[in-house]
Amino acid sequence: MVPTGVRVKVLYWAQARELAGTASDSLELHDPADIPALMEAILEKHPKLAELRQSMKIAINGKIGGPEVRLKEGDEVALLPPVSGG
Amino acid sequence: MKVRISIPGTIRQRVGGKGEFVTDAGTVKEAMSALVSQYPDLRDYLFSGEERLRNFINMYVNGDDIRTMGGLDTKLKDGDTIIIVPSVAGGGPESELTLNEIMRYDRHLIMPEVGVNGQKKLKAASVLVVGVGGLGTPAATYLAAAGVGRIGLVDFDRIEFSNLHRQVLYSEEDVGKSKVEVARTRLMAVNPNVVIETYPVRLDSSNALDIIRNYDVILDGTDNFPTRYLVNDASVLVGKPVVHSSIYRFEGQASVFMPGRGPCYRCLYPEPPPPGLVPSCAEGGVFGVLPSVMGSIQAVESLKLILGVGEPLIGRLLIFDALEMQFRELKVKKDPSCPICGSNPSIKALIDYEEFCGLNRNINSDEEIESDLLQSWLKEGKRVEILDVREPYENQIWQIPGAKHIPLSQLRNRLNELDPNVPVVAYCQVGSRSLAAVRLLKEKGFGTAKSLRGGIDAWAVKADQSVRGH
Numbered sequence: 001m002v003p004t005g006v007r008v009k010v011l012y013w014a015q016a017r018e019l020a021g022t023a024s025d026s027l028e029l030h031d032p033a034d035i036p037a038l039m040e041a042i043l044e045k046h047p048k049l050a051e052l053r054q055s056m057k058i059a060i061n062g063k064i065g066g067p068e069v070r071l072k073e074g075d076e077v078a079l080l081p082p083v084s085g086g
Numbered sequence: 087m088k089v090r091i092s093i094p095g096t097i098r099q100r101v102g103g104k105g106e107f108v109t110d111a112g113t114v115k116e117a118m119s120a121l122v123s124q125y126p127d128l129r130d131y132l133f134s135g136e137e138r139l140r141n142f143i144n145m146y147v148n149g150d151d152i153r154t155m156g157g158l159d160t161k162l163k164d165g166d167t168i169i170i171v172p173s174v175a176g177g178g179p180e181s182e183l184t185l186n187e188i189m190r191y192d193r194h195l196i197m198p199e200v201g202v203n204g205q206k207k208l209k210a211a212s213v214l215v216v217g218v219g220g221l222g223t224p225a226a227t228y229l230a231a232a233g234v235g236r237i238g239l240v241d242f243d244r245i246e247f248s249n250l251h252r253q254v255l256y257s258e259e260d261v262g263k264s265k266v267e268v269a270r271t272r273l274m275a276v277n278p279n280v281v282i283e284t285y286p287v288r289l290d291s292s293n294a295l296d297i298i299r300n301y302d303v304i305l306d307g308t309d310n311f312p313t314r315y316l317v318n319d320a321s322v323l324v325g326k327p328v329v330h331s332s333i334y335r336f337e338g339q340a341s342v343f344m345p346g347r348g349p350c351y352r353c354l355y356p357e358p359p360p361p362g363l364v365p366s367c368a369e370g371g372v373f374g375v376l377p378s379v380m381g382s383i384q385a386v387e388s389l390k391l392i393l394g395v396g397e398p399l400i401g402r403l404l405i406f407d408a409l410e411m412q413f414r415e416l417k418v419k420k421d422p423s424c425p426i427c428g429s430n431p432s433i434k435a436l437i438d439y440e441e442f443c444g445l446n447r448n449i450n451s452d453e454e455i456e457s458d459l460l461q462s463w464l465k466e467g468k469r470v471e472i473l474d475v476r477e478p479y480e481n482q483i484w485q486i487p488g489a490k491h492i493p494l495s496q497l498r499n500r501l502n503e504l505d506p507n508v509p510v511v512a513y514c515q516v517g518s519r520s521l522a523a524v525r526l527l528k529e530k531g532f533g534t535a536k537s538l539r540g541g542i543d544a545w546a547v548k549a550d551q552s553v554r555g556h
Contacts, residue, residue, distance in 0.1 A: 013405065014334040015364055023410075054484070054515050054543055055359035059416045064354075064403075078416070080405070082355040083334035085367040086221045086309035086377070 006033040008071050010042060011078040016056060019048040033071040035060075042079070049079075056081045087164045089117055100127045114145060115158040117168055132170070144202055145170055153198045181206045187279055191233055204393045205233060209279075211392040212236035214301035216289060216317055218265045219243070220367065220377030221307030221331050221384060223255040228385035229305075230273040234392070236281045237273065238301055241265040242288040252374040289313055291436035294320040303388045306330045307381060309367060311358040312439035318343065318351035319436055322427045329387045329399075331380040334364075336373045336408040338380035341399050341418065342387050345427060348400035353421040356477065360516040360543065361444040376408050425477050425495065432477065432495035444518030453524050455536040457545040460511055471504060473512040475523045484542055486513065494519045497526060506531055513538035513545065 005028035012020045020042075027041050035058055043050055059078040060069050071077070091107040101107065107124075111117035115137065122129040134140050137158065145152045146169045152160045162168075183191070183205060194200040200208075213234050215222045218241040229237055245253075245260045245268060260268045266284035273282050285297055289308075298304055298320045306317045306328050314332065321328045322345050330351060331340040343350045383404065390396045403416045426433045463470055472486055475494040485491075492500050494514070504510060510532055512520035520537040527535035538545060 013407075014337050015370075050546075051363055051543065052359060055355065055357060055364075057354065057416075062415065063417045064419065078414075080339075080403075080416070081364060082311070082359060083332045083337065083339060084309060084311050084314065084364055085333040085370070085372055086217045086219050086307045086331070 005030045006071055006073050006075075008033075008038065008073075008075045008077055010038070011076065013078060013080045014083050015081050016049060016052055016079045019052065020046040029071060035065070035067045035069055035071070035077075038071060038077060052081050087112055087162050087166070089162050089164075089166045089168060091117055091121055092167060092169045100131065101125045111162055113156075113158065113162060114147065114152055114160045114168060117162065118158070143170065151198070151201075153201070181210045183209065184279070187233065190277070190279070194232070199395045200393060204395070207392055207394075208233045208389065209235040211303070212238065212301045213303045213305055213388050213392075214238040214240065214298060215305045215307060216240045216313070217307035217309060218255075218269045219249065219307060219309055220252045220333065220372065221381040222305070223253045223269065224378040224381035225305055225307060225385045225388070226269060226273060227255060227276060228382060229388060230277045230280050230282070232385070232389055233277065234280060234389070236283065236301075238283045238285060238297065239266040239269055240285040240287065240289050240297065241269075242286060252372065252377050254378070289316060291316065291438065294436060295324060298326055299324045301326065303391055304328045305384050305388055306332075307384065310443075311364075312443045312445060314351060315358065315442060316436065316439045319426050319433060321345070322350050323434075323436070327391055329384045329391070331384050333367070333372060333377050333380055335370055336376060338376060338383075338406040338408075340380055340383050340387070340404045340406070341402060342391070344391075344398065344400045349418045349420040350424060350427040352426050353424045354403065354418050356421070356424075357515050358443040360540075361518070373408055376406075379406060379408070423478055425493075432493060438522075441518065441522055444516055449521065453521060453528075453537055454517070454539040455511055456539050460538060460545070469508055471508045471510045473504070473510050473520075473523070474514070475512050475520050476514045484546060486542065486545060489513070494523050497523055501527075501530055504532065510535040511538055512536070513541055515541045516543055517541040 007026060007028045010025040010027055012023055017023050029037050029041060039053060057064055057080040059080060061076055087110060089109060089111050093101055093105050093107060107121050109117055109120040111120060132140060132143055147160055147166055183202065191205050194205055195202055211234055213229050215226045215237060218226060218239050226237060226239060243265050245256045245263055245265055247261055250256060250258060255269055255272050264286050266286050270282040270284050287293060294316055304317060304321050304326050306314060308314055308317060317328060325345045328343040330343055331338055387399050390398055401418055403418050405414045422428050425431055472489040474485055474489040474491045475497060477493050492503065510527060512523040512535065514520040517537055517540050520541065524535045524537040
């Protein structure tokens, strides 16, 4: 049986965009399709993001969410690091 | 219909001292025509042109503003009372508008969302602009132009050449001068009706509460993390709303943090990024016009809060991307375990924000341990107490197995839970709070205490892939 995954769109903001070298990704997750699993997939693809991991906010479909959130097919996840400029 | 027009004291001399005029009229306009045909002196006072009320004249029918009904065409019933309320009361209380102000704010006064009452609210209000740079200069300019009665400016810096591509309040001849002093002169020129108060100081834990408590709204236009956390904490402690924005190259974030009504900055970002990782404008650059967009949004939100109109940006983080030319909005919830605005706050007074953000550290070699060494200690079975000094909401996400948890804010009072004969290795997210914990521990007789260098971030990356918690 071929396992079917959950495909989510990942948006990178501010410095996360610079470190990832792209503004967005489309990633496929297998069970568990949750935020820690997504972060693992993201860090595997963009190891430079590790430094920012703990200070970024994660928004799922426009709502800031925690590690308990389960991701669904087509969800849009934004990685939002704080910025300080003024 | 027989209606009464109530004549205010300020214009009674124009109607022979009478306080009331009774006439037959079906609309407000008919009533006014009857009034001005009997007292022609009133025509120019009340009307501009043929049939438009002057902007400083408000009229109410039985207490309701005619602008919310049919304007001059508002229908009248028998026995209705029209009240004329001119907003000018020369020499009156502070909140009355002068003739200069009535002319200046005309385009505000003719909108019901502002009107005379709203303009008086602006005049009576005060906003503290923290950081008079890319965000603060456009924000302060619009606040002054809009007639916010008292504006405080906090900035320690002098104007640099590299400020001029975005901080359009300043000119080349101002380079080297104090930002708040030049800003004050310019803002007074924009609108001499407003009071500009200057604080050419670095906002810190010793002065923030005293400065912030004197203003109604705090506008955060600072350029560094320590001051952002300081502004947040001080404003939560004295119950003031913060209109926040921060920028990075082509992007901006904005929100309104209103104590009691929504999340604060710490609910959004509990911990600053590791020092040096997120570049400032000086390090990373900034697109010149970007801060002006965001500073203007801050001015909008400040004015809305004062006027009490519209939907404030509370519980929402607005993100602007100038390259994509896109605004997005993220919903942000108040964190019930937030250490400053949560239901059981652990921060009850201002802290050292440089330290909190991991800055200005002079570390002795015996104060830190590398994650590799800690890992081998654990493999060898060396007796060691691992101490997580983060706040409870943080260690739910990632933690080192077997760690004891005492937040830094409680450590001083919970030292009896630690054995002075067992070496302590403290950790937090990035190694700054744990360093503070170790210094406290050494002071209290835990001579061998060490801080995990780089915090759990470094640990997770270098030493232990199994750190993923829960």
